[in-house]
Amino acid sequence: MLYLKNLTYHPTASHTPILKGINLQVAPKQLTLIVGPSGSGKSTLLEILAGLAEKTRGEIYWREQELTPLHLQQLSGLVFQFPERHFCGGTILEELRLGHPELTRDRIQQALTEVGLEHLALSTSPQSLSGGQQRRLALAVQLIRQPHLLLLDEPTAGLDWSMRRQLVNLLAKLKTHWSLLVVSHDASELVDIADQCWTLSHGELSAVSPESLKASKNQPLIAT
Numbered sequence: 001m002l003y004l005k006n007l008t009y010h011p012t013a014s015h016t017p018i019l020k021g022i023n024l025q026v027a028p029k030q031l032t033l034i035v036g037p038s039g040s041g042k043s044t045l046l047e048i049l050a051g052l053a054e055k056t057r058g059e060i061y062w063r064e065q066e067l068t069p070l071h072l073q074q075l076s077g078l079v080f081q082f083p084e085r086h087f088c089g090g091t092i093l094e095e096l097r098l099g100h101p102e103l104t105r106d107r108i109q110q111a112l113t114e115v116g117l118e119h120l121a122l123s124t125s126p127q128s129l130s131g132g133q134q135r136r137l138a139l140a141v142q143l144i145r146q147p148h149l150l151l152l153d154e155p156t157a158g159l160d161w162s163m164r165r166q167l168v169n170l171l172a173k174l175k176t177h178w179s180l181l182v183v184s185h186d187a188s189e190l191v192d193i194a195d196q197c198w199t200l201s202h203g204e205l206s207a208v209s210p211e212s213l214k215a216s217k218n219q220p221l222i223a224t
Contacts, residue, residue, distance in 0.1 A: 001025060001026070001027055001028060001062075001063060002024075002025065002026040002049075002060070002061070002062055002149060002179070002181075003024075003025055003059075003060070003061040003062075004022050004023060004024040004025075004058065004059075004060055005023060005058055005059040005060075005061070006021045006022070006023060006057065006058040006059070007019060007021070007022040007023075007024075007045075007048070007055050007057070007058035007059070007060065008020060008021055008022070008055065008056050008057040008058050009041070009044055009045075009048060009053070009055055009056050009203075010056045010057075011056075016203075017056070017203055018041045018044050018203050019041045019044060019045060019048075019055075019203045020202075020203040020204050021058070021204075022045065022058070022205045023205070024198070024205060026149065026179055026181050027179065027195070027196070028179050029175060029176060029177065029178070029179065030175060030179060030180070030195035030196065031171065031172075031175045031180040031181075031182060031190075031193055031194050031195055032179075032180065032181045032182070032194070032195065032196050032197075032198070033182050033183075033184070033187065033190050033191060033194035033196070033197045033198070033213075034181070034182070034183045034184075034197075034198045034199070034200050034205070035183075035184055035185065035186070035187045035197065035198070035199050035200070035208075035213065036183070036185065036199055036200035036201055037185055037201070038185060040200045040201055040202065040203070041200055041202075041203045042153070042183035042184075042185075042200055043081070043153055043183070045183070045200070046078055046151045046153050046181070046183060047078075048060075048072075049072060049076055049078075049149070049151055049181065050072060050073065050076045050077075050078035050151055051068075051069035051070060051071070051072030051073035051074075051075075051076065052069075052073075052078070053069075054069055060072065062075055062148070075147060075148050075149055076147050076148070076149045076150075076151055077142030077143070077145055077147035077149070077150050077151065078142070078151040078152075078153070079135075079138045079139060079141075079142055079150070079151065079152045079153065079155065080138075080153055081153040081154040081157055082157065082158060083134070083135065083138035083141075084126070084127075084129075084131070084134035084135070084137075084138065086138075087126040087127065087134070087137075087138075089126060090125060091122060091123050091124060091125060091126075092112075092117075092120060092121075092122050092123070092124050092125075092126060092137065093108065093122035093123065095126050095137065095141060096108050096111065096112075096140060096141060096144055098141075100144060100145075103144065107144065108122070108144070111140040111143045111144045112140055114139075114140065114143055114174070115136040115137070115139045115140045115143070115170060116136060116170065117133060117136050117137060117140065120133075130163070131158065131159050131160075131163055132159060132162075132163035132166055132167060135155060135159070135163075135167055136167070136170065139170070139174070143178075147178075148178075148179060149178070149179045149180075149181060150174065150178050150179065150180045150181070151181050151182075152171075152180065152181070152182045152183070153183055154183065154184050154185065155167060155171065155182060155184070155190075156168065156184070156186075156189060156190070157184075164189055165189070168189050168190060168192070168193060171190075171193060172193040175193070175195075182194075183200075187213040191210050191213040191214050192214070194210050194213075196210075197209065197210050197213050
């Protein structure tokens with residue numbers, strides 16, 4: 001269980017905090033969905049939980065242990081929005097082994113099987129994959145690390161309807177083994193597999209029932 005207590009992020013360059021007193025629990029083997037418009041602080045929250053940015057105030061715990069940014073880097077795996085833009089390997093094998101040269105073929109095949117890419121040759125270029133396959137590969141890159149928490153930033157952005165549905169089905173499967181925290185501006189598809197839902201607006205987090213988000217399906221939040 002991950003706990004956030006009064007987490008605040010207020011960079012010196014900003015007149016107001018980007019995140020204001022966030023309190024949140026992320027349960028094991030559940031998908032937590034945070035919905036908010038662009039600029040609401042969603043990506044910043046994920047960067048803090050991935051250990052890439054440091055909170056200004058508040059506490060982050062995994063079970064009973066308070067976590068530092070270094071702990072969070074080891075605990076969490078972050079899949080950025082449009083992760084295919086960050087691919088560096090010339091082949092699937094190179095992409096999966098970046099930073100992990102000791103990985104065995106069995107572990108690599110296991111990660112690819114978890115995301116439904118076990119049929120692809122390891123010599124395939126990541127850039128030659130379809131958009132949906134690239135998102136699956138980005139998930140495999142994180143699963144290779146065996147994180148306790150998967151963080152996903154707008155995982156369906158830029159995909160067509162069919163690829164979005166396939167990815168949502170994959171996330172529903174992954175949450176049976178992992179804790180997932182997903183942020184998005186649009187709850188229309190992800191809410192169906194979410195166990196708990198929150199809205200984030202102007203840096204403030206509020207709990208909301210999945211049913212209320214389902215009632216507003218196909219009505220993405222728009223920044224004002």
